[in-house]
Amino acid sequence: DTGVSQDPRHKITKRGQNVTFRCDPISEHNRLYWYRQTLGQGPEFLTYFQNEAQLEKSRLLSDRFSAERPKGSFSTLEIQRTEQGDSAMYLCASRGTRPPYEQYFGPGTRLTVT
Amino acid sequence: DQQVKQNSPSLSVQEGRISILNCDYTNSMFDYFLWYKKYPAEGPTFLISISSIKDKNEDGRFTVFLNKSAKHLSLHIVPSQPGDSAVYFCAARRDFGNEKLTFGTGTRLTIIP
Numbered sequence: 721d722t723g724v725s726q727d728p729r730h731k732i733t734k735r736g737q738n739v740t741f742r743c744d745p746i747s748e749h750n751r752l753y754w755y756r757q758t759l760g761q762g763p764e765f766l767t768y769f770q771n772e773a774q775l776e777k778s779r780l781l782s783d784r785f786s787a788e789r790p791k792g793s794f795s796t797l798e799i800q801r802t803e804q805g806d807s808a809m810y811l812c813a814s815r816g817t818r819p820p821y822e823q824y825f826g827p828g829t830r831l832t833v834t
Numbered sequence: 835d836q837q838v839k840q841n842s843p844s845l846s847v848q849e850g851r852i853s854i855l856n857c858d859y860t861n862s863m864f865d866y867f868l869w870y871k872k873y874p875a876e877g878p879t880f881l882i883s884i885s886s887i888k889d890k891n892e893d894g895r896f897t898v899f900l901n902k903s904a905k906h907l908s909l910h911i912v913p914s915q916p917g918d919s920a921v922y923f924c925a926a927r928r929d930f931g932n933e934k935l936t937f938g939t940g941t942r943l944t945i946i947p
Contacts, residue, residue, distance in 0.1 A: 724877070751933065762838070762923050762937030763878065776933065811877055822868060823935060825877030 722746060724826035726812050732832045733802055740798045741829045745814030752795050753813040753823055754787055756780065763811055769795060802833045837861045838926050840938035848946050853911040855941050857924030860905065864926040868935070869898060869909045872921045881922075882909070914945045 725744045733739050745752045750771050755763035766785070767777045771792035781787075784802075789795040799806055809830050813823040839858045847853045857867075865886040870878035884891040884898045884907065891898050897910045911918055924938040 726877075753933065753935075755935075760939065762925070762939050763935070765934040765936070768933050778934075813877075822880040822883060824880060825870075827875070827877045 724812055724814055724824055726810075726826040726829050728829055729827060730830045730832075732834065735804060735833055736801055738798065738800045739802060739831065740796055741810055741812075741831075743795045743797070743812030743826060745794070745812070746816070746824060749814035749816045749824075750792065751815045751817075752789055753815075754795070754797050755811040755813065755825075757809040757811060757828070758807075766797075799831075802831075804833045807831055807833045835860075836939070837864075838924055838936050838938040840922075840924055840941050842941050843939070844942040844944070846944045846946055847914045849916060850913045853909075853914045853918065853943055853945070855909040855911075855922050855924075855943065857907050857909075857938055858905055859907075859926050861926070861928075861936075862905070863928045864936075865929060866927045867898070867900060867907050868925045868927070869896075870923045870925060870937075871918075872923060872940070878923055911943075914943075916945050916947055919943060919945045 727742045753768040754766040757763045766781050767787050769789040772789050784800045787797045809828045811828045813825045815823045868883040869881040872878045882893050882896045884900050900907045921940045921942050923940045925935045
């Protein structure tokens with residue numbers, strides 16, 4: 721399977737703990753995106769990378785959130801001091817520089833903060 | 835401020851008939867629109883897209899129509915099949931260099947056999 725993969729698929733954590741998610745994009749894709757989806761809503765943009773450079777961050781990405789893509793391949797999203805409001809599905813997507821330019825999504829990591 | 839709106843949370847259609855999913859947007863800077871389909875426990879899957887310079891794009895059973903003056907787009911699925919049962923998201927993007935997709939809240943389509 722050469723699609724976008726995310727790990728873990730599910731994470732349950734207690735309030736105040738730190739969590740880290742990983743995303744592996746499609747191998748030839750240089751752009752990688754993080755979105756968050758809460759119940760009854762569509763995905764909301766958090767941030768994106770072109771290679772290892774983080775080029776845009778949403779105001780949704782508070783300073784408890786940090787994303788990295790150190791070698792321009794996989795990416796990690798860390799949430800520090802989790803809060804119950806962080807409970808959501810975290811989606812990763814990637815796209816290449818040749819057509820088609822659409823973003824291809826991974827299966828997501830479902831975070832539950834108790 | 836919901837810039838992309840899908841006002842129908844759910845839609846049921848008989849198998850073989852046409853499914854029409856609607857989407858409205860408020861930001862006139864959007865110039866590229868996409869439809870994604872999502873099954874439970876999976877990420878959204880790209881279906882079809884349309885640029886603002888067109889008013890129609892067709893791909894097999896799926897056709898997207900864009901009415902820029904009304905800031906409205908629709909996805910037509912003909913004929914509808916049971917495997918089309920899923921949540922459909924409309925998404926919009928500004929100019930090509932702007933990467934952020936803005937999504938609607940989704941419409942759950944159920945195809946009745």
